Amino acid sequence: MKIVKTPPAPYYAVIFTALLGDNLDGYEETATRIMELAKGHDGFYGMEEIGDKWEINISYWRDVESMMEWRKHSEHVVAQETGKKQWYECYKMRIAKVERDYDFYK
Amino acid sequence: MKIVKTPPAPYYAVIFTALLGDNLDGYEETATRIMELAKGHDGFYGMEEIGDKWEINISYWRDVESMMEWRKHSEHVVAQETGKKQWYECYKMRIAKVERDYDFYK
Numbered sequence: 001m002k003i004v005k006t007p008p009a010p011y012y013a014v015i016f017t018a019l020l021g022d023n024l025d026g027y028e029e030t031a032t033r034i035m036e037l038a039k040g041h042d043g044f045y046g047m048e049e050i051g052d053k054w055e056i057n058i059s060y061w062r063d064v065e066s067m068m069e070w071r072k073h074s075e076h077v078v079a080q081e082t083g084k085k086q087w088y089e090c091y092k093m094r095i096a097k098v099e100r101d102y103d104f105y106k
Numbered sequence: 107m108k109i110v111k112t113p114p115a116p117y118y119a120v121i122f123t124a125l126l127g128d129n130l131d132g133y134e135e136t137a138t139r140i141m142e143l144a145k146g147h148d149g150f151y152g153m154e155e156i157g158d159k160w161e162i163n164i165s166y167w168r169d170v171e172s173m174m175e176w177r178k179h180s181e182h183v184v185a186q187e188t189g190k191k192q193w194y195e196c197y198k199m200r201i202a203k204v205e206r207d208y209d210f211y212k
Contacts, residue, residue: 013121
């Protein structure tokens with residue numbers, strides 16, 4: 001993982017916390033593909049993700065508009081639907097406006 | 107882990123993404139103690155956390171005031187200082203206002 005380098009606040013974060021189920025057919029391939037697509041999407045700053053069975057995934061965006069455009073992207077819509085039908089037991093998604101941030105490096 | 111049950115938005119999230127170093131003396135004990143203290147703090151809704159070497163930790167709060175009070179709590183201040191001196195290689199902390207959220211359960 002890497003800490004995403006974001007420009008000065010404000011910007012947006014999509015906080016996605018999820019529990020994966022047992023049928024993960026196609027999950028890794030789709031996650032890789034979706035990440036590639038997101039990288040090419042206007043307003044996408046990057047993603048921080050950790051997890052295995054439980055997963056936390058935070059993506060950072062320039063503004064509400066770019067985030068909403070991404071939600072409607074056709075391949076992403078299919079992935080979201082497959083996620084509900086097949087991969088996820090449960091999840092919570094939170095749309096948050098980052099107002100301030102602090103860095104610490106040794 | 108568990109998905110934190112938060113009341114309807116708006117509320118606040120502190121997104122903490124960190125890389126731990128090699129000297130973790132006292133880290134687990136302090137993390138447990140700090141979590142206990144946070145649970146008793148006015149305005150604290152809960153915490154989602156995953157990680158090992160890399161860690162993502164998201165705590166949820168009622169408002170800016172309760173979050174800021176917590177930052178100043180004396181034991182928490184000591185833990186933050188020890189974190190910088192000893193445990194963390196680097197981290198980024200983001201203060202974000204959750205504007206909307208969505209749940210999915212099977």
